[in-house]
Every structure is written in structure tokens, then in C-alpha cells.
Amino acid sequence: QSALTQPASVSGSPGQSITISCTGTSSDVGGYSYVSWYQQHPVKAPKLMIYDVSNRPSGVSNRFSGSKSANTASLTISGLQAEDEADYYCSSYTTGSTVFGGGTKLTVL
Amino acid sequence: EVQLVESGGGLVQPGRSLRLSCAASGFTFDDYAMHWVRQAPGKGLEWVSAISWNTGSIGYADSVKGRFTISRDNARNSLYLQMNSLRAEDSALYYCAKERLRFGEPHTAGFDYWGQGTLVTVSS
Numbered sequence: 082q083s084a085l086t087q088p089a090s091v092s093g094s095p096g097q098s099i100t101i102s103c104t105g106t107s108s109d110v111g112g113y114s115y116v117s118w119y120q121q122h123p124v125k126a127p128k129l130m131i132y133d134v135s136n137r138p139s140g141v142s143n144r145f146s147g148s149k150s151a152n153t154a155s156l157t158i159s160g161l162q163a164e165d166e167a168d169y170y171c172s173s174y175t176t177g178s179t180v181f182g183g184g185t186k187l188t189v190l
Numbered sequence: 191e192v193q194l195v196e197s198g199g200g201l202v203q204p205g206r207s208l209r210l211s212c213a214a215s216g217f218t219f220d221d222y223a224m225h226w227v228r229q230a231p232g233k234g235l236e237w238v239s240a241i242s243w244n245t246g247s248i249g250y251a252d253s254v255k256g257r258f259t260i261s262r263d264n265a266r267n268s269l270y271l272q273m274n275s276l277r278a279e280d281s282a283l284y285y286c287a288k289e290r291l292r293f294g295e296p297h298t299a300g301f302d303y304w305g306q307g308t309l310v311t312v313s314s
Contacts, residue, residue, distance in 0.1 A: 084234070117300035119235070126307065127227075127235065132290060132300030170235050174297045177249045179225070184234040 085110065085171055085182035092188040098159040101185045103171030104152060111152035115174035118147055118156045121184075122167045130169075131156060163189050192216040192303045194286045199308030202276055210308055212269040212286030217303075219267040223247075223289035223296040226260065226271050228282035229307070238284070239271060240296040247296055254280075276312045283307040 086104040093099040103110065103118075110116055116134045119127035129138050131147035134154060144159045154173070158165055166189040171182040198210040210226070226238040239250045239260040248260060259272040269286055285307045291299035 113298075115298045115300075119301075121235075126285060126304035127301075128304075129290070129300050129302045132302075138290070138300075138302060172235075172237075172300075177297075178251065179237040179240070179297045181227075181235045181237060 083180070085173060085180055087169075087171060087182040087185045089183070090186045090188065092190055093158075093161045094190045095161050095163065097161050098157060099161060099187065100158075101156045101169055101171075101187070103154040103156070103173075103182045105154075105173055105175075105180070106152055109173040109175040109180055110149065110154050110171075113174045114149070116147065116149060116154040117172045118145075118154075119170045119172065120165075120167045121170065127170065158187070161189055165189055192288065194288065194303055194305035196284060196286050196305045196308035199284065199310045201311045201313065203314050204277060204312055206276055207272070207274045208276060208310060210271040210273065210284055210286075210310070212305060214267045214269065214286075214288070217288070218292075219262075220264040221292045223294060224262060224269045225287045225289065225296070225301060226269075227285045227287050227301070227304075228280075228310075229285070230279075230282040233282075236282070240289075241269070242296050243293055249296065273310070276310075278312050281310060281312045283309050 118131040135147040287301035288303040290302040
């Protein structure tokens with residue numbers, strides 16, 4: 082149950098696009114289409130942003146999109162806004178459990 | 191409105207036990223898998239345990255296997271986590287989270303609702 086690998090931090094200016102990667106193995110990210118992404122603002126509970134690799138729950142902005150290639154999933158945020166500044170976590174199904182990434186801090190410059 | 195409200199956290203000595211509860215409302219609790227996820231101060235999320243809607247599937251992270259027990263009482267719309275032999279490294283904010291899909295297999299649909307968490311501190 083090793084954690085998925087995410088960059089510790091990314092940054093971008095308002096209006097720009099950024100991508101956060103999430104690298105696992107063929108036993109998790111690469112083996113299933115059960116990758117989710119969560120946004121967490123300080124002292125708040127996580128919020129589901131993407132499920133099943135690329136699907137957005139109702140109410141989530143279409144500026145958020147997800148994709149996957151082999152063992153790496155990605156979250157792209159377009160048209161960055163100040164409110165997007167938060168921590169982002171990926172997660173994946175792996176046999177009988179869920180594994181999270183270490184988290185990425187997004188700074189909007 | 192879906193609500194998940196955790197309780198039962200607190201300061202406990204190493205080796206002792208604690209029981210966390212999660213009161214659910216606003217959805218048909220019986221129909222959804224539920225999870226416990228924890229977050230140590232300043233750290234990332236760590237999945238702890240899951241129970242399917244019908245209790246037929248239960249799982250634990252290696253770090254808590256043999257020490258923690260998850261259960262649910264569908265009549266009371268409640269989820270529980272019995273934590274025994276607590277260690278300093280178990281100190282964290284413990285979240286209760288709901289699986290997104292009705293009658294879905296645990297871990298396959300994302301966690302669409304989370305509580306605000308209950309803080310567990312293990313220290314002498």
C-alpha cells in the first residue's frame with residue numbers, strides 16, 4: 082500500500098492552466114479506471130473533484146479535468162482562479178483498498 | 191442534505207482504546223459503502239478502513255490491521271471504528287466518508303461526502 086507519487090507543489094498565475102501528476106503502478110493507477118481527485122482547503126474536509134479518471138461530480142467546475150496514461154493520472158485546472166489555491170490529492174483503487182497520493186499544494190501567484 | 195458527523199476523538203495514552211462514531215443523515219445509509227480516512231497534522235490523507243453497504247466486504251490498511259475494527263449499525267445510521275492498542279503514529283484527524291455509488295463496491299466510485307473529522311491524539 083505505497084502512496085501514489087505527486088509533486089509536492091505546483092504554481093500558476095490567474096488564467097493559466099496547470100497539471101498535477103499522480104504516478105502509481107500497474108497494481109493501482111495503471112490497472113483500473115478508479116482514480117479520483119480531491120481538493121482540500123485549509124482546515125476543511127476534502128472535496129471530490131474527479132472520479133473514474135475523468136468524470137466530474139455535479140457542481141464541480143468544468144475547468145477541472147482528469148486523464149490517465151499508463152500508470153500516471155493527471156488533473157488539469159484551466160483558467161486558474163484564486164479560489165483554486167488548495168491541496169490536491171489523487172487516489173486509486175488497489176486490491177481491496179484505496180491508496181492516496183502524498184498531496185500537491187497549488188499556489189495561485 | 192447529506193451530513194456526516196464524527197465523534198469520539200480525544201487524548202488517549204499509548205496502548206489504550208478509543209471508539210469513533212459517525213452519525214449519517216440525508217441519504218439512505220444502508221445503501222452505501224463507508225470509509226474512515228485519517229490525516230495526521232500537516233500530513234496527507236491516509237485511507238484506514240472500509241465497510242460495504244451490506245457488511246459483506248471489510249478492509250483495513252496494513253498500518254491498522256489487527257488493531258482497528260470497523261462496523262456499522264444501519265438501524266442507527268451510524269458507522270464506527272474501534273481502535274485498540276493505539277500508538278503515537280495513530281494521532282490524526284479521522285474523517286468518515288461516503289462512497290459515491292449506491293450499492294457500489296468499496297473503493298471504486300470516489301468519496302463524495304466527508305465529515306469534518308474527529309481528532310485523536312495518542313500521547314502519554
